[in-house]
Amino acid sequence: MSDNHGMGAKAPRGWTVEVRRLPGAEPPAPGARAVPPQEDVTRGVLHACTRPMPPDRGDFGTGVVELLGPDDVFVALVDYGTQVADQGLFEKQGVPRLAPSQFAPNRLQRPLPGLSASQHFFSSGGRGFCLFTVVGSHARRMASVARAEAFVRTLRITDRATMAREGGRP
């Protein structure tokens, strides 16, 4: 079970899961009264893939998705913080369920031949997230989306209050 930055997943056999936070300013401490300076804030990003992932990859999988074979799956769970949670784009609650009908070849930042993706913004425990899933073959998505969904069901998100209580910065 990978669990870091208030997110984690139980990697099925054959999957690689990594939670990372790139260098940058930390989110403000919970309850901090002072207005934080305006600077790039990095938060945790969970990447999971059915094949090894190169270290130099984009948060939405650039550098990884180009390597996917027809049966591969890539999942990114991207933390957007508490500021945006529970409203607007992040209004929906809970980790979404994936279905093949949600996938389309143009749902990537950079569509590539064969690939298919879905993107969901949601909130969980007072934190905003994006779940981005790429399958290696749009034609074979019926099978690969089921595998992706099985993985997504293992995702665990720590709620804002618990994370703050444990010294984290949601």
Added chain:
Amino acid sequence: MSTLEDLNAGPGGLVGMINSLSRRFRPLSRRSVLVGAAVAGSALATNPRTYALRPVSAYASICGPGSTFDSGWTVFCCTINKGVNACPPGSFAAGWWKAADSSWCGNGYRYIVDCNASCSKCSTGCSDGICDSRCWSCSCGRGSSATCDQRRVCCNAFRYGQCNTQVKCSGGVHCRVVSCVAPYKWDNCTTTSLSDNRTAEHSAPCLPLWSQIEEKYVAMGAQASYLRASTGPLRSMGDGKGSYVRYQGGCIYYTSAHGAVAVSSFVYDRYADVGGPFGILGYPVADRTNGLGDRGWLQRFEKGAMTDSASTSTQVVTGIAYTMWANEGREGGHLGYPTASRTNTTGNGWIQTFQHGAITDSPSTTTQSVWGIRWSIWGQEGREGGHLGYPTAPRTNTTGNGWIQTFQHGAITDSPSTTTQIVGGSMYPGWVAAGRESGVLGFPEGALTVTSRGEYQHFQRGELWALGSGEAYRVYGAVLTQWKAAGGAAGTYGFPISDTVPTSSGQLTCTFENGTITA
């Protein structure tokens, strides 16, 4: 050499050659050599005819990797938005990421903002945050074939998600905006930073390359500044001296002599009216200075300045007029702000008026300023077209704590014991001959008075009298007393026809129409 490895390896390979070049041309780094070579190579590859045959920079034809439609990436907004590096109408900033080590941002972070289409035509399909493509405010296509940025226009149904999160549902990515300043400083975005370093060198010919101008723009806050978005690339002025980038809110010019200087669109429009860098002002040499007196501002150029205040309109002061204005204390000095542009006057002269005076010149005089009470009096007398003519000297202090300003045909003068007076016409040569304010007559005590047969003027210690349009003669001392006692010009003696002069015996003598007084 049969393989790529062979080609790269060893001192004679590419790696060795690049190391050797960077050593030879220090302080160039290996990266600089590589980037320079890549730039030239890419330029040749993407637009060989233009790059080889015309004097354009290699960057002018550079789009970086993944510039085709099939590459999957989205086009830059400037390519499809009339050169403007901003979201086109109908779209909005929907998210951003950054790419490290970008040559387009001085090897720092480059921020890329996705402009997503709005769901302007319908709102179906919003269950996952992206409406059906038929609802989008734009439709899928490719960039113009006139540019190397052939990337996708409004095709990719993706959202980065940190900007304008109040918009629950959007269309796909219309185009991309770039900046070297984080978008949360200039748009409605959060600070949550996401990265994709593979996009560091993506670009388009309509985007300004990294230069002193871009450095200045970034220091000003880029899109957060009054300049807002760029509307075209870095361009040369074509004089081998200057270059510029235009923005929605103005322009930045660069010359090696003055560095990068910004002008607002308000200043730019007026600057263009007077010829821009090739006109009467030359290149800007400093940013606009705000907060001057009377809510004024001023921007310096090579040959002058543009300025304005709450009480005046925008004016340009150039050349010798600017030098003189600056010497007089500029807007805070005697003249105040300019109130009109330089105007040609009679006799091939010119004048520029200010709040409290003017600067003027003519072919037969030197450039002079007239201010304060002299300006009022000179104006009342008909200025350069009146009987004083053009000023010939600045206001000068005199003996007895007085002052004088001379003109072609007279002077305006004053002292603590007199009032400000003009000495002009026939009186002026007579006063000059008498030694002016430090001579036997002293300062004038009254204005010129015209009588039926001539004219006269009173001075501290005597008088000047002119019969008809003839010369003015001085009458003073005991001679004046005796002449006045005899009725003056209207009396027995009539008008003087010579100056009062001392005799060898220490007396004064003067000849009048009807006799001589020696006293």
